Amino acid sequence: MRLLGADFWKKRRKMKISGIIEVKTRKGRCKMKKSMIAVMALILCLAVNSFAAPQGGNKSGHNLIQIALLLDTSNSMDGLINQAKTQLWTIVNELALAKRYGESPRLQVALYEYGNNSLAASGGYVRRVVPLSTDLDRISEELFNLTTNGGSEYCGRVIEAAASGLEWHLGEDVMKIIIIAGNEPFTQGNVDYRRSCREAVARGIVINTIFCGNYQQGIQTNWKDGADLADGSYANIDQDRQIAHIDAPQDREIIALGQELNETYIEYGQAGKKNKERQERMDKLAAAEAPTVHVERSVAKSSLQYRNEYWDLVDAVKKDPRIMDKMEDQDLPPEMKGMDDRERREYVVGMGKKREELQERINRLNAERRRYLEEKMKDMSGENTLDRAIIEAVRRQAAEKDYRFE
Numbered sequence: 001m002r003l004l005g006a007d008f009w010k011k012r013r014k015m016k017i018s019g020i021i022e023v024k025t026r027k028g029r030c031k032m033k034k035s036m037i038a039v040m041a042l043i044l045c046l047a048v049n050s051f052a053a054p055q056g057g058n059k060s061g062h063n064l065i066q067i068a069l070l071l072d073t074s075n076s077m078d079g080l081i082n083q084a085k086t087q088l089w090t091i092v093n094e095l096a097l098a099k100r101y102g103e104s105p106r107l108q109v110a111l112y113e114y115g116n117n118s119l120a121a122s123g124g125y126v127r128r129v130v131p132l133s134t135d136l137d138r139i140s141e142e143l144f145n146l147t148t149n150g151g152s153e154y155c156g157r158v159i160e161a162a163a164s165g166l167e168w169h170l171g172e173d174v175m176k177i178i179i180i181a182g183n184e185p186f187t188q189g190n191v192d193y194r195r196s197c198r199e200a201v202a203r204g205i206v207i208n209t210i211f212c213g214n215y216q217q218g219i220q221t222n223w224k225d226g227a228d229l230a231d232g233s234y235a236n237i238d239q240d241r242q243i244a245h246i247d248a249p250q251d252r253e254i255i256a257l258g259q260e261l262n263e264t265y266i267e268y269g270q271a272g273k274k275n276k277e278r279q280e281r282m283d284k285l286a287a288a289e290a291p292t293v294h295v296e297r298s299v300a301k302s303s304l305q306y307r308n309e310y311w312d313l314v315d316a317v318k319k320d321p322r323i324m325d326k327m328e329d330q331d332l333p334p335e336m337k338g339m340d341d342r343e344r345r346e347y348v349v350g351m352g353k354k355r356e357e358l359q360e361r362i363n364r365l366n367a368e369r370r371r372y373l374e375e376k377m378k379d380m381s382g383e384n385t386l387d388r389a390i391i392e393a394v395r396r397q398a399a400e401k402d403y404r405f406e
Contacts, residue, residue, distance in 0.1 A: 026380035072182030074151035079239035087387035098305035117150025124157035133170035154189025258298025
């Protein structure tokens, strides 16, 4: 071992006392104060943490659930579409009970149809109807617009399209789910479902498969294998089964309050009037299906998952308090034209408070309604329907992401 001379140790003691250390660089050596080293270390630590730790108001940073619904719209699937359009709000209301670290998640839903002969053969009879969106009224409207025809049902192709064609969040803590429902073999088409499922898993997406028919037949036609490959759940449903409607004492009041809620929405901009009219149209379509559907929609409108900041000023101000600074008279509804800044803000705040009061009353009534329905359904067998299959699968998977249903 080489012995170090007295000059080295004298020099080292001097540097230690003065708070300077020698640092080796690519171009040689340089001297640097220890205090500067400490500051650089702190900056580096903060920089690393800013990349490693997700941003947001909870431990995970991203309270987000993304669901892509893939529906077979070939012949004989009218019952599946009917269940989807009438049970959407039941599914939304169940997800509204979810809390992660005490906070409710945001919900984005996408919609695909496949297996319909009216779709382009070059695209594998697959169509993206709605990308991932918080616009639940648009999802509802498009479900009502779906029709059946044909077809050739290529599960591998539609899974590939959804997994690669949507803006899935990159965060590992985000729930990313594909739900595919149909009744033909999972193996059809020139895209191997096994490859599509593995590619989805690589993106952190879980796939739940729902076979419309006999449980064993779904296993024999590889629907269960698809779910197993993608960390999901397999279920079967009777797509033609009629939903059991149970009247509850709270129903009429909830529907009336839901109609009052519409009066608190303040349309703005080019999209405002059109979307407010769609909101009212979706209410009428829900009411025409069954009273229970109308009730579930009214409850959904009182949840945090029902957000319309892109056309409603009350929601828009919650997202961006300064948005009204950019508003011109032509952007506002007739009742707000001619108001000065103070009057505008007071009007929006007043509508916001009224909405919160109505939502609170609806939620209180719905809690009573749920207890009533649970008691009535104790002696009824579980319904083998789309909403039950989706809710049961999502509940299990949400628990793995630290969600609790309250």
